[in-house]
Amino acid sequence: MKRPLVILAVFYCLGLILANLMRIKFWLITVIATAIFAVVILWGRKNWIFLTGVLSLALLIGYLSMKNAWVLSNCHIRKFVTYKDSSLYWLNGRIASQPEFKNNHLWFILRVQQIQSDKVRYKCCGEVLIKMNFEQELNYGDNLTLMGNLGRPPSFGRSQGYRDFLARQGIYLIMPIKDHRQIIRQDKFHGVGLIRGCFWLRVYLEQVISRYLPPLPASILAAMVLGQKRNIPWLVNNSMVKSGTVHILVVSGFNVGIVAFVINLLLKILRLGRKARIILTAICLLIYCLITGASNPVIRATVMGLVFLAAYLFKREPDIYNSLTSAALFILVINPRQLFDIGFQLSFISVLAIVYFYPKLKALVHLEDCRSKILKFFAESCLVSFSAWLGTLVIIALNFRIIALVTVLANILIVPLATLITLCGFTLVLSGLIYPNLAHLFSLPTAALITLLLNLNAALIKLPVAFFYL
């Protein structure tokens, strides 16, 4: 077995899927898993028993972790609120995310510590989504007391997508705040200093970007460099979905790679040793992951980057499949429900498709024989885009009901441009921090490239049969 971690992860994921399909009791599966564990301990010397036992255990642990993820603890806030409840509640807790102003509302997650209803106060846990109708300066870690009604998140028509999406994050309730009097701010800060620092840095970097660019290019650059998509206009997002290039608007492995490369280079110039360089680069990658909001693609890229750095540190040959599996397991062990998140699926399947299909397609078209460097580069770009498109085609068609035939062409043209914009974006942000006058100089080419990207995308989706809805 060349890649044991990959096989174990596959069985673990199968267990997660089975848990969603079957209704076998948690304790029955626990008993079976314990029995298998005992068999492996007793007769594990035989190879086939060990192998079957370990794989079955991975499957059953997957099943159990998914079932366990759906069970709420007795003190969870969801258990205090009944369906269609119009009572007034007082919640005491701290802000667990950076508040974001989106669609004329301020949104944040409150980690609840106390709930009060009818003058009775209970200790509780869990998270609630807060939707405020007005803007107020709030930060991660602020301790608040909120008063209002608690309800289930809205579902749009027959679609339960939004409600399910929040449930996968462990959020079952939403509290609308319409008046300033519904919110009381406490003095104490209850958060992790490092996370607060990262959020502050993100806000500061967003301000740096908006200082040098008009709102539209600034929103696109903030998405590409900092992973902040909230200011992207609907039309831009929609046209990128149609052309199949919306993935450039999220922070991905490429951005993490740039950060690692720049940090490593700076440390190299400072004449730091190899080990110190690798450790400091790893720390910077973790900070970048927190700044960008630790979404699934960023966590995937960060874990993969850390695995690669560890391989260099211990002078081992890094394996892309193992690092990808480590990243998937890292996310799924923390929250198994993420397996059914479309962002998670697209992020991993696109990378897997590129890693798997690209070398095969390359060998199929005998690309090694091509002598022209430009032609070879162009053909390689085509094959990478085609591989990713092939891998994600079914998921996109099933979830978004759209098939974009222009995707391969769009990616060939737009991805190199997006790469250049990301590089310019990082340069702009860094120069904005160090030497603002130079940032003014860098802002014009960045804006021009973003304009070119938007125009190109708009032109591509106007092509005949560029995309069609199912």
Next chain:
Amino acid sequence: MLNFTPEERKITLFLLGLALCGLVLNNLVKVNCRIERMVYPPVQLAKLNLNKVNLAELVATKCVSVKLAQRILEYRDLRKEFSSLEELKEVKGIGEQRYGKLKELFFIE
């Protein structure tokens, strides 16, 4: 003299190239105001023109129902065109909250 590693060379060239492009564009923007329109993305790429939008596009925004979209178009036909986004509030079914969402999606030309 310049004892750069290959990576350092690439970065230096990238920064110099970017600075050169910035200088040229800066100069062009100062000399010709048309260039500025080419450098910065036009509003048409981010928002829909309310005076040209059709029923399908309105419904696709998912901010209005089919009925409300029809009412907006009827209002536009009646007045020939919208002169400001504020006029949207005069359409039955559009309150402050919905107007707040719609003004982010449309522009008037």
